[in-house]
Amino acid sequence: MRKAISAILAVIIITFLPAALGAQASERDGQLHKGDLSFELGVGFGAHGPGFGYGIAVLPGVDWILADWKLADVLPLAVGIAAKGCAEYIPATGLGLGADALASVHLGFIGRDAAEFLQNLDVYVALGAGVVFLGEAKVPFGMVIPAIYAGAAWYFEENLAVYLEGVYRNGLKAVGYGGAVIGFRLKSTPG
Numbered sequence: 504m505r506k507a508i509s510a511i512l513a514v515i516i517i518t519f520l521p522a523a524l525g526a527q528a529s530e531r532d533g534q535l536h537k538g539d540l541s542f543e544l545g546v547g548f549g550a551h552g553p554g555f556g557y558g559i560a561v562l563p564g565v566d567w568i569l570a571d572w573k574l575a576d577v578l579p580l581a582v583g584i585a586a587k588g589c590a591e592y593i594p595a596t597g598l599g600l601g602a603d604a605l606a607s608v609h610l611g612f613i614g615r616d617a618a619e620f621l622q623n624l625d626v627y628v629a630l631g632a633g634v635v636f637l638g639e640a641k642v643p644f645g646m647v648i649p650a651i652y653a654g655a656a657w658y659f660e661e662n663l664a665v666y667l668e669g670v671y672r673n674g675l676k677a678v679g680y681g682g683a684v685i686g687f688r689l690k691s692t693p694g
Contacts, residue, residue: 533579533611534625538693549682560591581609596639603633603650645677664688
């Protein structure tokens with residue numbers, strides 16, 4: 504129960520900290536802005552721990568940006584809500600499924616004194632909770648608290664990026680997961 508409360512508090516702090524620090528309206532300095540909707544599809548490789556072995560997974564996701572700011576007139580930050588799924592195959596045990604609800608924070612570099620490569624980069628972290636199903640586990644269904652996704656997306660087109668992220672899903676009385684994902688992100692801008 505303490506882990507669940509800690510995870511919920513962390514999500515609230517990550518989501519509302521920029522406003523508490525006196526954030527200002529952004530001049531579109533990050534890759535993501537209020538109202539943007541991103542769709543992701545990645546392929547991952549990871550493990551559940553002793554006895555389950557390694558597996559490959561397909562991880563779809565969606566991220567909706569609720570607000571963006573420029574902190575201290577320097578740091579472009581965007582916050583949103585996200586959902587990620589996971590369908591995996593583990594040779595030793597079969598099918599695994601999962602879904603997470605997350606709060607996300609994105610940091611962009613457009614307009615900064617940095618190389619062009621960095622200006623196309625979006626560094627992000629998402630924190631939340633979810634559910635897991637692993638058919639061969641002693642407890643096949645369970646909660647995931649916390650679910651953490653962290654990575655970087657590089658936009659090679661205005662609305663298309665390739666991303667690499669690390670995933671950690673702590674199973675609460677269930678089997679957790681850790682791994683890495685590579686995939687593509689498609690951004691839809693309102694208007």
